[in-house]
Amino acid sequence: MIKFENVSKSYPDGTHAVKSLNLEIKEGEFFVIIGPSGCGKTTSLKMINRLVELTTGTIYIDGKRISEYNIHELRWNIGYVLQQIALFPHMTIEENIATVPELRKWKREKIQKRAVNLLEMVGLEPEKYRGRKPKELSGGQQQRIGVIRALAADPQIILMDEPFSALDPISREKLQDDILDLQKRIKKTIVFVTHDIQEAVKLGDRICVMQAGEIVQVGTPGDILQNP
Ligand code: ADP
Numbered sequence: 547m548i549k550f551e552n553v554s555k556s557y558p559d560g561t562h563a564v565k566s567l568n569l570e571i572k573e574g575e576f577f578v579i580i581g582p583s584g585c586g587k588t589t590s591l592k593m594i595n596r597l598v599e600l601t602t603g604t605i606y607i608d609g610k611r612i613s614e615y616n617i618h619e620l621r622w623n624i625g626y627v628l629q630q631i632a633l634f635p636h637m638t639i640e641e642n643i644a645t646v647p648e649l650r651k652w653k654r655e656k657i658q659k660r661a662v663n664l665l666e667m668v669g670l671e672p673e674k675y676r677g678r679k680p681k682e683l684s685g686g687q688q689q690r691i692g693v694i695r696a697l698a699a700d701p702q703i704i705l706m707d708e709p710f711s712a713l714d715p716i717s718r719e720k721l722q723d724d725i726l727d728l729q730k731r732i733k734k735t736i737v738f739v740t741h742d743i744q745e746a747v748k749l750g751d752r753i754c755v756m757q758a759g760e761i762v763q764v765g766t767p768g769d770i771l772q773n774p
């Protein structure tokens with residue numbers, strides 16, 4: 547589904563953020579990238595949706611080089627959730643959820659139905675939330691909206707960059723449970739960046755451990771815990 551072939555990234559200042567990465571992420575897999583700050587996790591993630599361009603190597607999605615996709619199609623097909631809550635403050639929750647489906651020219655009724663379904667899936671009552679603005683919601687609720695906004699246009703892939711690390715421990719656990727639940731139902735390919743081993747073990751089908759721009763280990767949570 548997603549394949550990295552000898553992928554490296556050097557930033558213009560000479561930082562070798564990622565060094566010759568080889569990696570295959572399977573369809574429907576919950577794939578976690580873990581490692582200390584600065585090891586190249588975010589860079590690896592952002593290369594998948596071309597927010598960062600590769601220096602060398604190739605990334606394939608469904609066997610096609612990402613450079614051959616139309617950039618809009620590529621990004622529509624890849625949901626992206628960040629650590630910082632990134633909802634549009636002047637828009638209602640429903641308008642926030644509708645942004646990408648509208649770009650894809652989905653019909654209004656289809657978008658509304660989708661928004662209601664997604665809100666229900668993460669335990670938010672549609673009637674109560676649709677018309678509200680982000681600032682009327684708690685951090686955990688906003689981040690939940692961030693997650694379902696990334697899912698709204700039914701992308702194949704979801705990239706998540708430490709999406710829960712700004713939350714209090716209780717909201718974080720709740721959202722981890724929600725995302726596992728969602729993953730079981732919607733079967734998307736998720737690439738999830740964290741520096742928290744407990745989170746990685748809880749969520750990941752497989753975990754990739756990075757250090758200084760390189761992969762040091764890839765395996766199931768069991769493999770990783772047995773050979774730390
Ligand atoms: P992580 O997500 O694991 O914290 P990053 O991918 O953000 O790691 O960063 C990897 C390395 O690349 C770090 O040394 C970081 O400072 C550097 N880096 C990240 N983005 C840039 C950039 N835009 N310009 C220069 N260096 C960068």
Ligand code: ADP
Nearest residue numbers: 557559561583584585587588589598629707708
């Ligand atoms: P993360 O939480 O992923 O580690 P950072 O706080 O390291 O993110 O970086 C935040 C933003 O700053 C990112 O967009 C990253 O690309 C950029 N960045 C990180 N390190 C550098 C750097 N040394 N020079 C320029 N930009 C950087």
